[in-house]
Each structure stands twice: as C-alpha cells, then as structure tokens.
Amino acid sequence: MLWTLLIKDLRRARHNPWPYLLNLALPLCITALIGLVFGPSSKGGGLDRINLAVVDEDDSVLSSLLRGAMNQGDFKKHLEPRFLERKEAFKQINDNKISAVLIIPKGFTRSYLAGDGPVAFELIKNPAQSFYPAILEELLQVAVAGLNAAARNLRSDLPEWKEIFEKEGRPDMKRIAGLMVRVGDRFEQAGHYLFPPLVGYETTTRKKAKAEGPALNVFAFLLPGMAAMFLLFLADHAIRDLYREVGARTLDRFRTLHDRLLPFVISKVVLAMAVVVLGSIVMFGGGVLIFGIRWEKPLAMAAVILAFGLFAAGFMAFIAALARNERRANAVNGVIVMCLSFVGGSFFPARQLPPLFRDHLSPLTPNYWFIEALRALQSGGSDTPWTWAALKLLVLGLALVIAASWLFQRALAKGIRA
C-alpha cells in the first residue's frame, strides 16, 4: 500500500509542479550568480587599466617628465591617468570613478633638486575599491624608489641640474654636457653593479598543481550549501501535502477504507524522502551539466544525501506535526529553515559568523554536517569524516520520523483542520 500511496502522491506533485520546480531552480540560479561574482571568471584574464587622477600643483620640468612617463611603456599599459584640478579629482573619487588621486605638491621639484629637506607625493586612495588603489600605491612606491636612487647617487649634481632647469631662455648645453660626462664617469666606475644590475628578478608562471579539477570549482563549494537549504524546503512542501489532503477531504475518503493512519503518515514521510532524493539528483546532476562539476566519491556522497533526505523528511514532518495546520506550518518551517541555513553555512561558510555561532551552534546543526561532509568529500579533506556525518543524520532522521509519525497519527485521530 505504501508504494501505491507514494505513486499517488507523486502524481499529485506532477499535477502542480511549480513549488517543486521553484525549489530546484533557485539553488542552481543562486549558485550560478554567486559563482559569477566570486568565481574565477570574475577575476578575468588580467588587469584592467587603472583610473588615476593627477593633480600637478608643481607644474615643473620634473613633474612634466613624470606626467609624460605615465603615458608611456608599462605605466601606459596599466594606467589611465587624467590630469585634473584638486576639486574635480576629489569629486571623481567620491563618485567612485577613479582609484586614487596623486598630488604632486607645489615646490616638489625645487626641493628635490636642491636637497633642502624631504619631499613627499600625496596619494589619496579610494576606500570603495580593493586592489587598484593598493596597486597604484605600490607602483608609485617603485617610482619613489627610483627617484630616491637618483637623488642619493647623484646628490652632488642635483643643485646644478636645478640651476639649469630654472634658467630662463635657452638651456646651457655645455653645462648639461659636463654634467652628463660626470654622471657617465660615475656609472663607468661602478659599471659592474649596473650593467646589468647586480640584483634582478625573473618571473615564472606555474601550471596548477592539479588540473582544473572538482576541488577547485567554486560552484562545487557553493552548491552543497544551497542544496541543504532547498532540499529542506522541498521536504517541507512534500510533507505539507498531508494538510492539503485534510483540506481536500481525501484523507476522510482514505479513512473510510482503512482503519490505521500510520501507513498514510509514513507514505508522506516517504514522499518527502523521495522528493529530496529526486531533488538532489536534479541539483547535483545539474551541477555537473551546468557548472561542469566533477563530483569526487559519488557513492559516499549519495550515502550522505540519503541520510540527509531521511533527516529532512523527519525534521520537516516533525515541525509540521507540531504546527497542526498548513498555514502555521508554512510560516514556522520557513523561518526555521532560514535560521538553520544561515547558522549551518548554506549562504556563506559558518566560519564567517560570530564566535558563538561559529564555535558552538553551527557544528550542532544537521545542515552543517551535511555541507561540511560534502565539501570535505569534494576537496579530499578529512576534517569532517562523511561516515560520522551520515550516521548522525541517519539516527536523528529516524528519531524525528518516529516522533513526527506519532504526533501526526495522534493529531489526525483527534481530527485536525488544514
């Protein structure tokens, strides 16, 4: 009879599949969206050009050279400089249009060449952006290191350069040539330190230790979390079918034929389990087809999913039995599933939660056991042995099924309203 009842219930579900379809589509959609934002594709192939505003208050030969350098070579490859007034630059940073503002202060060149005290560039970074302002800071630190190297090694010549730059009219070519000779002599003297530089670096790019495998797939990390939540919603909808049968008076018809209620209650639990298992196949199978996930250890995974199916059916049946009508069950179950999902780590890893949840409450939730077991199976980690998680889910599920059956049977015998 259990089989007959299950087939009847599945037919009823096929008649109005929308609630089931929603709970199957949502986890896949949400996983896709989170994966799009935080997954590897969001990082792109390389860096975009970084927008930088330059406020040149110095307006000198050196600052012009710096400005020119930004439009050449490697700088040009990475930077999109725009030369603005201070007010406009700050407006653009407020509008999140640029990553930073570089201010070359008035008198910078003069002080640098005269060596009459330290000088500083000013960089105002956009706090709404993450990497680009930091990259700009490092890029400018490289430029600063270069200017320092020049200042420290050509210190004695700099005042003379200053006089040349500040001289009105035609530049003194003889003086420039003399300076160049002196610089050349110094370079010559320490040539073995410079040509090539003694300390250099070489870049190597390695292939990933593992080929693009399942453990590295962000979607494989996200999907168990989403699945845990929506499998509970699926079980909830399936189990509430009991109330719908009360409302539609089909239970009354059943009772005219059979004196025992237990098979009817058990059939609903079995329906919820069947729906969860079918839902898992769609979700995790969909993960393979849509996101290209290759699930590691599918047999162990199936065992954990089956155990979670029993828990989901038992848990939702238990809550629904306590609620005693469909409307209340709908409301209460929604909140409980949401809370369990947040605490168990469906939306984000439980380690992001405050210590009370992270260390004490999350590890007690069945969602957490399920999610962590699947993630551990996928990544090859052994922090949470899947057998232990499956066993806990199985025992808890069984206890809840027995409790829910007893509660439902008692409530139905007394006569409940939908």
Added chain:
Amino acid sequence: MKRVLQIGHNDIRLFLRTKAGYVWLFLVPLVFVYFFGMAFRGAGDPANPRPAVLIENRDAGFLGTLLMEELDAQGMRLIDQTKRDEAERGIRIPADFTEKVMKTEPVKVEYFQVEGSGAESAFLIELRLIRAVVAMNSHLFELASGSKEPVNEPELRALAKAENPVSLKSRFAGRNPTPSGFNQSLPGTLVQFLMMNLMIFGGASVAGERADGVLRRLAVYPIRRWELVIGKVYGRFLLGGVQIIFFLLLGQFIFKVNLGQNLFAILVTLGLYAWVAASLGVWIGAVVKNEDKIIGLCVLASSIMAALGGCWWPLEIVPATLRVIAHCVPTGWAMDALHQLISFGGGWETVLSKLGVLALFAVGANIGAAKMFRY
C-alpha cells in the same frame, strides 16, 4: 480617487489579518539582516589588501637577510614555510645570492605565481619585489661609487636605514568605504523583500481574486479599470510602507544604521521603489493565472534581481559587466541611491537621477499592468 483609496485600504486590511504573512514580512527579512550583517561586518577602517605570499630565503649570507628586510618592511602576509606546496605565489632568494653579489656577478631572485591565481594579487606582489630590488641595487651602487671597501654588511645596513629624500604619503579618501555589515544588509534585505513580498502578494492576490470571482463582481460596480489597477497597486504600496517603517526603525535603533541624516530622501527612495514592486506584482497577477506559478516566478525573479542589483553584496566588488547588468533592474538603482544616502553621505542631488529611473520603472510597470489587466 476615493474608490482607489477604498480598494487599497481594503487590501491592506485583508493582508494584515493573515498573521502567517507577518513571518515573511518581518521575521524572515530580520533573520537575513542579522546574519548577512554579522557575516559581512567588514574590517572597520579601510586597509590595503595583503595577498598571501611565500618567501623562501635559501641564502645564508647577509644580503639575503637584507633583501628579506626590504620585503618585510612592506607589509606582506607571509605563508608558513610548512605550507609551501600550497602557495599560489612566492619569492625565492637563491642560495648563492650573497656569494654572487660579493663577486659582482648578476643574480636573479625568483618570483613565481600559479596560473590563474589572481592577476591583481600577483601584480601587487611583483611591484613590491621590484621596489625592493630597485632599493637594493641603489644601495649597492651607492656603496660601490662612494666607498673603496668591498660590499659589507655594516655599511649596507647603514645605507638602507638612511633617510630617503622622497616619500609617498598615502591615505584613504574621506569617502566612506564599501558598505559592509548592517549598512549593506539592512538596505539590501529591505530592497529584496519589498520586491519579493509585493510581487508575490500583488500577483497571487490578484490571481486569487480572479479565481474566486471577486474581480468579476467588482466589474459590475462603476469602477474604471485604471482605478482598480491603481487601487491594487496602492494596497500593495501600503503593505510595503509597513515593512519599510518597521525596518527603518529597527535599522536606526537596533542595528545603528545612520538613517536619520537623510531620512526623508530614504523614505522617498523606498516609497518609489515600493511602487515599482507593487506595480510589477499587479502586472504579474494580470498576466499569470496559477497562484503557485506566480509565487515561483516572483521568488525566482526577485532573488535574481536581488543578487544582480547588489542586495547581497555591494556592487563595488563585482566585475564591471555585472555592474552594468545591475542597472537594468530596479534593485540596482534602489541600492545605488540607498548607499549614497546611508553610507556615502550624499544628499538629494546625488540620488535625483536614480529616483528618475525608478519612477520610469514604476510608470512602465503601471502601464503594463493596466494594459494587460483581465477580470
């Protein structure tokens, strides 16, 4: 106009009588606000990212140590040597580093990165290495050109410690950083659940009234179609108003979100947005007959719009293409305006254009609902 108000007031009265609805109106969004706010509470003051890097000094001489000091001084997050196989990028100082430099033979430090491990992090680390290499060469050149002595540790250390004539003073702009914690989760959740609840309630109740014959009964009264549509939208708008007031009060007094500074502008933004959501709800109710189908479509559509529009995470952190897509949905415009008013300290002038776009969405949805409404 009187009939519009009557229809709206009656609808809100009926909804508020259903206590189970309060769960999705107040309780579930509250759970979202709390958990999302706690999980993404942010690091407080803005700070530069510190990508992890493995630094391996195989050189036993003093120059390797000096280069390490140059790198250390630049605030890297070093990976434990025991986890070297997991490192995605790293700097390796060769064993003969000091020996070669002492012999004035060129030597190369190795910088490695794992393919696809994040171009930004890799570039940041590479720049830090360049900076250290430039400084090291500068010190060596300075020592060689100014001293007759061979390269030696005390003189090189003295040079490394000497004050540099040029520096870079950096700081973060006064603009508030990317919204995090409750500053993100409160407006995000409110925008998501306003859309979800008003669409579901708008759509399902219109479909339910059509199925029960209520709409046909209304058709025999002297009520014009546009009055009925606006009345239905108005009823859902009032429901949104209840939710808005509840969450703004919670935000101000429990979650300590700074709402008071621009309260009126925030109310106008949320009011306009609620009108968009209510209109979309009535529109869906006008087009789709099956209540379960309506609920499914509305939950799916509102969740996708929430994710795309920046309700779950700030749009500042998403790729540029997704930021463009965000502005194809009303949630994106609403979140933009709310962040300006709540987090960035902007005033009316910063949100007028966004309110204009929301108004266009509302008018479009109203016209759609009125055109397709069936008794």
